[in-house]
Amino acid sequence: MAEFQEISKLSALHPKPAGLVLQYGTSGFRTNAKQLDHIMFRMGLLATVRSKKTKATIGVMVTASHNPEEDNGVKLVDPMGEMVTQDWEEHATQLANADQEDLLTALKNIIEKEAINMSQEANVFVGKDTRSSSASLSQAVLDGVSALGGHSKDYGLVTTPQLHYMVCCQNTQGKYGEATVEGYYTKFCQAFIQLTKNTSNRTDDQKHLCLDGANGIGALKVREMESHLKKELQISLNNDGSKGRLNHQCGADYVKVQQKPPTGIKINPGERCCSFDGDADRIVYYYTDSEGTFHLLDGDKMATLISTFLKELLTQAGLDLKIAVVQTAYANGSSTHYLENTMKVLVRCTKTGVKHLHHVAQEFDVGVYFEANGHGTVLFSKAAEEKIQQLAEDTNVNDERKKAALLLRNTINVINQTVGDAISDMLLIEAILAIKGMTIQQWDTIYTDLPNRQLKVKVADRRVIDTTDAERRAVTPAGLQEAIDNLVKKYRQARSFVRPSGTEDVVRVYAEADTQESADALAHEVSLAVYRLAGGVGDEPKPL
């Protein structure tokens, strides 16, 4: 076939470094940008084939999200805006690791296995973040698409969730919204304005939000969006990329892991603040009190606020819909306890990675999913959306039910259901706080987090750690789980687990306990166990 000759020629311009093996991880391929050119070309090929298979538009996002500036990465987006399926992740890994001379064979294997009709048209949407390497890497994706004769649309600089949204809009023929950045702002900002329109007695102070843009794409996009908010939300933007480095001592990951405010931002006591990550698919909130103590409101606190709000509205609307919250092992023990025992909502735990949470959330009428790191959204089943819509249009229901149905309808419209989205989550949280007349301090007191600590350990090969039970227990290496169990027994209200990261070359350690000192000590002791039993490299972990 003519396309295949073209691929041979063009792939030689994007050669694979000999011996390099990469895995499609938690969120696609991610490593130093210098090692990614061939991966990008090949993902352009794969997205084209996936588009032919699904007869729909596929997305390719060039970003390494929370990783440092020198890294980059790529994620594939499936037709409804969700993450690509697991069997195609495996195809991606195979194609990525095929030696240069075996690339055509690897591609043909996928085409054969998936029974692809190669005469089918293909469409691929491509987006990129603000990293300096993203321009040439996204060009490599576009080269891959055109090598297989696919059509592409280059959205240029967009947030990851914006690209997911575009793909969904395109494949629903505009039902989800218009597949443009302008369409995105219009949809979500209009819903926000509708939601907050009866809260008109809010002061400018209450409408004010201090935002850390992580020196990334989210900052640029918030600036573009601002006029659509018609001053109903007044954002002071910090770390907008004009000076600082991407994710460097700022952004959602830094704030969550370090449990302190970002640099490059002046926070007044009590002021409501939030941080995005490098591609604006995560958000965390925080404030400092009058004594200067830092208070973090992470993904768990957002899941709690949102699910409480939705549960109350469903009750007021008289709708019997099944609501659940999906978390990961990182969820603070207090949040799970509060959700299950006080809120009486069903809680499910999955492996890390939005793709896992998303799928479980789809099993419910209303599935609220959040990772503690601030990555999450809400999914409404088609049936749930229809019931809410019918009630909102019904002229024979009482005012209370009607009001609740209208609020639910606008809530659905302010949420990006394709993936966790910092901008859409921010609008949702801001709207809920406005409607409930709640301050960030009041939100914070819903429950008290157990003190916790997250650490990273460098090992020679992090794949020696295998886990089970939604990553809460280590199966290998031998003796590691027993060591963790014995350490946990020394502390009160304690819990700890370890897992290999899917985005960085490290093992992650999580610990929580009744005091910060205990959580820190437990995290350190577990780190030492990982270092000793799982092939640690470099210096032994030091106490905090």
Ligand code: G16
């Ligand atoms: C990605 C994933 C998240 C995950 C995070 C860390 O986030 O989308 O689901 O929690 O990586 O994953 P790991 O612990 O495996 O490194 P992002 O914002 O970096 O795309």
